[in-house]
Amino acid sequence: xxxxxxxxxxxxxxxxxxxxxxxxxxxxxxxxxxxxxxxxxxxxxxxxxxxxxxxxxxxxxxxxxxxxxxxxxxxxxxxxxxxxxxxxxxxxxxxxxxxxxxxxxxxxxxxxxxxxxxxxxxxxxxxxxxxxxxxxxxxxxxxxxxxxxxxxxxxxxxxxxxxxxxxxxxxxxxxxxxxxxxxxxxxxxxxxxxxxxxxxxxxxxxxxxxxxxxxxxxxxxxxxxxxxxxxxxxxxxxxxxxxxxxxxxxxxxxxxxxxxxxxxxxxxxxxxxxxxxxxxxxxxxxxxxxxxxxxxxxxxxxxxxxxxxxxxxxxxxxxxxxxxxxxxxxxxxxxxxxxxxxxxxxxxxxxxxxxxxxxxxxxxxxxxxxxxxxxxxxxxxxxxxxxxxx
Amino acid sequence: xxxxxxxxxxxxxxxxxxxxxxxxxxxxxxxxxxxxxxxxxxxxxxxxxxxxxxxxxxxxxxxxxxxxxxxxxxxxxxxxxxxxxxxxxxxxx
Numbered sequence: 001x002x003x004x005x006x007x008x009x010x011x012x013x014x015x016x017x018x019x020x021x022x023x024x025x026x027x028x029x030x031x032x033x034x035x036x037x038x039x040x041x042x043x044x045x046x047x048x049x050x051x052x053x054x055x056x057x058x059x060x061x062x063x064x065x066x067x068x069x070x071x072x073x074x075x076x077x078x079x080x081x082x083x084x085x086x087x088x089x090x091x092x093x094x095x096x097x098x099x100x101x102x103x104x105x106x107x108x109x110x111x112x113x114x115x116x117x118x119x120x121x122x123x124x125x126x127x128x129x130x131x132x133x134x135x136x137x138x139x140x141x142x143x144x145x146x147x148x149x150x151x152x153x154x155x156x157x158x159x160x161x162x163x164x165x166x167x168x169x170x171x172x173x174x175x176x177x178x179x180x181x182x183x184x185x186x187x188x189x190x191x192x193x194x195x196x197x198x199x200x201x202x203x204x205x206x207x208x209x210x211x212x213x214x215x216x217x218x219x220x221x222x223x224x225x226x227x228x229x230x231x232x233x234x235x236x237x238x239x240x241x242x243x244x245x246x247x248x249x250x251x252x253x254x255x256x257x258x259x260x261x262x263x264x265x266x267x268x269x270x271x272x273x274x275x276x277x278x279x280x281x282x283x284x285x286x287x288x289x290x291x292x293x294x295x296x297x298x299x300x301x302x303x304x305x306x307x308x309x310x311x312x313x314x315x316x317x318x319x320x321x322x323x324x325x326x327x328x329x330x331x332x333x334x335x336x337x338x339x340x341x342x343x344x345x346x347x348x349x350x351x352x353x354x355x356x357x358x359x360x361x362x363x364x365x366x367x368x369x370x371x372x373x374x375x376x377x378x379x380x381x382x383x384x385x386x387x388x389x390x
Numbered sequence: 391x392x393x394x395x396x397x398x399x400x401x402x403x404x405x406x407x408x409x410x411x412x413x414x415x416x417x418x419x420x421x422x423x424x425x426x427x428x429x430x431x432x433x434x435x436x437x438x439x440x441x442x443x444x445x446x447x448x449x450x451x452x453x454x455x456x457x458x459x460x461x462x463x464x465x466x467x468x469x470x471x472x473x474x475x476x477x478x479x480x481x482x483x
Contacts, residue, residue: 013412013413015424059412060412061410061412061413063410063417063419063424064419064422064423064424066422089408089410091406091419091420091424093421093422115404115406115419115421116404116420116421116422118421118422152403153404154403154404154420154421156421156422182404182421183421228475
């Protein structure tokens with residue numbers, strides 16, 4: 001940049017902090033973005049350690065704060081952390097399945113200053129929702145949605161889409177209208193962690209996607225001014241990669257339950273990078289100086305075709321984890337890009353998944369690997385570390 | 391969509407307006423989003439507090455800022471902020 005006579009851009013700030021408070025979760029969604037080996041990281045940060053993280057990140061400029069997991073409501077100190085965060089000036093988001101959230105707890109969270117709740121659904125009705133969640137939670141979610149409304153929160157619903165529910169987008173949106181949602185995210189599964197293990201059974205076909213998008217657009221028009229509908233396409237079907245995390249170490253900072261600081265949900269899979277832990281280092285050093293956060297920051301690390309591509313300022317070369325998971329090299333162009341030398345890997349993944357749709361829907365969950373401690377131990381590190389698609 | 395001068399404006403539910411020391415700017419925070427506001431936008435948003443009409447807000451800005459286009463600029467910003475759902479009508483005055 002400087003050789004063009006322009007000043008170097010201001011150093012990036014971690015405006016979005018995601019605090020993954022725990023890997024524990026009563027649900028078992030087979031598309032979970034947690035690492036497949038989550039059971040290895042059991043030594044979770046204490047309340048005091050989280051408070052230190054909140055202070056340090058706020059000083060660096062973090063303003064949006066997501067409390068996530070696992071299921072963050074499992075932490076008994078959630079109210080304490082919300083109150084601390086709010087006092088520091090964060091906008092506090094609770095990202096939850098709604099598990100065990102009752103009036104008393106929501107009252108306490110409201111009292112603590114919680115700004116917003118995002119409630120996720122696995123399906124638009126009980127049977128599919130509870131089968132994919134691996135737990136009877138649908139009725140509880142409906143009750144939580146009503147509570148959220150009663151407490152005067154804006155209602156944000158997150159519907160995760162995969163092959164078996166994507167044809168039911170209209171049912172999802174009808175449910176959102178019935179519950180009085182303000183924002184709806186129709187979020188196609190992204191293929192990391194557990195979702196990658198289950199990709200052949202989760203990835204929809206192109207026709208399914210196109211139909212779903214038409215339905216979403218129709219509702220968006222009809223509900224303009226009442227409900228905002230966001231539709232997140234799965235990047236496998238795009239010609240260009242997503243601007244993953246808005247660039248590595250550029251905007252987004254995740255602190256995992258064990259204190260590991262990461263530039264995105266999946267970065268731990270990339271071999272050869274040592275991600276610092278908030279127990280050993282201060283977030284200022286981690287964000288600004290640590291080798292891991294600088295490894296793919298900016299544009300200098302890029303190879304062709306990214307290096308000279310005019311779109312690199314828009315998509316940052318896509319996702320490093322996907323480049324590793326699919327192409328075996330995190331410094332490669334994201335194979336999702338049609339200009340990537342290894343783009344064929346994505347086409348092959350689509351071909352394989354589409355061939356698997358021949359299997360009857362009634363038995364389509366056969367072989368799904370549910371996200372739970374048993375499976376995490378069974379699979380452990382080796383599977384997560386060996387890239388699929390090779 | 392046009393707002394009348396009698397419309398009393400407030401921030402939409404779930405929206406927060408605050409100063410960000412690290413960015414040296416005012417921002418609007420809302421579910422999973424944040425917008426940076428320039429100085430004049432911040433002066434407008436600050437006044438959308440459920441007690442002032444659009445007409446009063448425009449009047450006050452006329453006193454704080456000079457320039458021929460202050461009123462037009464303010465109106466167009468308010469319209470955009472309203473369309474994007476950042477601010478809403480608290481009640482009719």
